Amino acid sequence: MATAAVDISSSSDGKTTVTVRLATGKDVSAIAVLARELADFEKLAHICEVTDAKLLESSLWKQPAFQGPTVLMLEVAAPQSDDEEEEQQQQQRDQQGVVVQEAFEEVVRELNLTRPLKEDPDTDSCFRSTADERRIVVGFALFFPNYSSFLATGGFWIDALYVREAYRGRGLGTILLKTVAKQAVRLGAGRVEWCALDWNVKAIKFYQALGAAVLPECRLCRLTVSNLLFIPSSTSHLITNQFLQQDSSSSDMY
Amino acid sequence: MATAAVDISSSSDGKTTVTVRLATGKDVSAIAVLARELADFEKLAHICEVTDAKLLESSLWKQPAFQGPTVLMLEVAAPQSDDEEEEQQQQQRDQQGVVVQEAFEEVVRELNLTRPLKEDPDTDSCFRSTADERRIVVGFALFFPNYSSFLATGGFWIDALYVREAYRGRGLGTILLKTVAKQAVRLGAGRVEWCALDWNVKAIKFYQALGAAVLPECRLCRLTVSNLLFIPSSTSHLITNQFLQQDSSSSDMY
Numbered sequence: 001m002a003t004a005a006v007d008i009s010s011s012s013d014g015k016t017t018v019t020v021r022l023a024t025g026k027d028v029s030a031i032a033v034l035a036r037e038l039a040d041f042e043k044l045a046h047i048c049e050v051t052d053a054k055l056l057e058s059s060l061w062k063q064p065a066f067q068g069p070t071v072l073m074l075e076v077a078a079p080q081s082d083d084e085e086e087e088q089q090q091q092q093r094d095q096q097g098v099v100v101q102e103a104f105e106e107v108v109r110e111l112n113l114t115r116p117l118k119e120d121p122d123t124d125s126c127f128r129s130t131a132d133e134r135r136i137v138v139g140f141a142l143f144f145p146n147y148s149s150f151l152a153t154g155g156f157w158i159d160a161l162y163v164r165e166a167y168r169g170r171g172l173g174t175i176l177l178k179t180v181a182k183q184a185v186r187l188g189a190g191r192v193e194w195c196a197l198d199w200n201v202k203a204i205k206f207y208q209a210l211g212a213a214v215l216p217e218c219r220l221c222r223l224t225v226s227n228l229l230f231i232p233s234s235t236s237h238l239i240t241n242q243f244l245q246q247d248s249s250s251s252d253m254y
Numbered sequence: 255m256a257t258a259a260v261d262i263s264s265s266s267d268g269k270t271t272v273t274v275r276l277a278t279g280k281d282v283s284a285i286a287v288l289a290r291e292l293a294d295f296e297k298l299a300h301i302c303e304v305t306d307a308k309l310l311e312s313s314l315w316k317q318p319a320f321q322g323p324t325v326l327m328l329e330v331a332a333p334q335s336d337d338e339e340e341e342q343q344q345q346q347r348d349q350q351g352v353v354v355q356e357a358f359e360e361v362v363r364e365l366n367l368t369r370p371l372k373e374d375p376d377t378d379s380c381f382r383s384t385a386d387e388r389r390i391v392v393g394f395a396l397f398f399p400n401y402s403s404f405l406a407t408g409g410f411w412i413d414a415l416y417v418r419e420a421y422r423g424r425g426l427g428t429i430l431l432k433t434v435a436k437q438a439v440r441l442g443a444g445r446v447e448w449c450a451l452d453w454n455v456k457a458i459k460f461y462q463a464l465g466a467a468v469l470p471e472c473r474l475c476r477l478t479v480s481n482l483l484f485i486p487s488s489t490s491h492l493i494t495n496q497f498l499q500q501d502s503s504s505s506d507m508y
Contacts, residue, residue, distance in 0.1 A: 032406075038403070048404040050403060050404055050405070051406065054405075054406035058401070058406050059399070059407075067322070068401075069399075069408065142401065144398075144399065145313070145398065147312070147314065148413060149292070149304060150293055150301055151301075151302075151303055152303065152304045152305065152308035154313040159400070159403050174485075177485070181477060181485055182482075184482055185483055189482065191476055191477065192482060193475065193476045211481035212475045213475070214475050214476075215473065216473065217453065218452070218473070219469065220447060220474070221461045222445055222446075222447045222468075223464070224444070228436075228439050228446060231428075231432050231464050
């Protein structure tokens with residue numbers, strides 16, 4: 001395929017069409033590559049085990065969109081003539097069917113690029129959209145419903161939100177996050193939450209600019225599968241030995 | 255009702271029976287009180303809006319257990335004779351029905367108390383178990399399925415895990431967390447995760463004693479419903495102004 005850069009930056013007026021659509025099982029190759037890129041970016045490649053097969057077999061596709069883990073694909077294309085656009089929309093309607101349309105109205109935005117896109121170095125065919133070959137996959141968001149006992153309300157937790165390097169700095173991440181937020185509001189959510197890495201100051205500033213609070217006191221705790229299998233039958237002796245006897249104040253919660 | 259302390263610490267051999275069972279809509283009063291206690295404990299009462307009615311109307315009960323937000327109730331009772339125990343088990347079978355039994359096998363543990371329980375100051379009738387009036391509600395866990403794009407696997411996120419003050423330090427929290435972990439393994443989970451507050455050193459040590467990793471780099475980001483409604487249409491100008499122009503390195507992710 002032609003490089004993404006040629007497809008997009010050839011547009012003389014600096015406009016491009018951005019689409020956010022629900023992923024399907026056909027998108028696992030792109031999702032796997034994007035997840036690995038995100039892991040590299042976050043210096044977490046050593047814990048990234050994603051493969052096309054794992055994604056296909058996982059719980060990703062077993063519940064209706066927004067009721068379980070859900071993926072949105074972020075795609076861009078050069079602007080088209082009205083005829084092309086109508087043809088593209090018909091193609092989308094044919095492909096996606098009624099259920100998807102009911103759950104999520106595809107987002108299409110014209111974006112005025114004030115700076116040219118960098119040349120896309122990755123011509124991997126997995127980045128050709130499975131919904132429309134004239135579009136290029138430039139990012140994704142993976143999220144799932146969460147629930148707050150303090151609010152007694154559901155919301156979304158964003159596991160991953162990623163925009164490929166050549167497409168950053170144009171508001172594409174904002175469109176993607178805003179799409180997740182709008183859907184959350186539509187479903188009566190109380191919150192949308194996610195984790196950022198403390199050294200990624202730009203991401204944190206980006207989130208704050210969107211209105212997000214960054215909670216400095218919260219620490220993510222994680223039991224991985226090997227720990228899950230070997231939790232001590234009782235940790236009361238551990239707790240007693242380690243700290244319970246030092247102080248029996250009310251901050252001893254368990 | 256008699257105080258919980260009288261019910262339990264009257265047992266001469268220091269043993270008590272601990273039960274972990276799936277909550278139902280009948281438990282909203284206890285869950286609301288426990289969630290408010292947890293919010294007080296975490297100095298977050300100002301963001302706690304839980305009520306019985308909100309819990310009842312929320313997404314808590316709309317999906318099968320473990321496929322959406324799920325609550326486990328932690329209960330204790332004085333040991334019973336064999337006859338009483340059989341009667342109690344029959345009562346549980348009658349009440350819970352087949353679906354719940356299939357989804358989750360109720361956990362019943364005999365716990366040998368090495369230290370007497372403190373007197374339970376709260377005789378609120380909401381703490382009488384809705385499943386068996388001879389049991390007292392002493393804690394709860396609220397969790398929901400999560401998903402990791404790096405693992406391409408689902409797991410659980412624990413929103414709340416709480417043991418009432420008079421019942422702490424006896425391994426009850428361990429039984430509850432271990433129950434969540436076992437169920438996670440049973441469903442093929444990759445991880446169980448939750449947030450702890452950094453000042454709650456005892457909780458963090460407790461989690462580490464269980465084998466959990468505490469990730470110092472992760473920062474929880476949160477958009478609440480008011481922010482969700484008013485995300486700027488484009489933050490590209492914000493990003494550009496605030497930090498994109500200062501440095502265009504690859505850590506500019508969006």
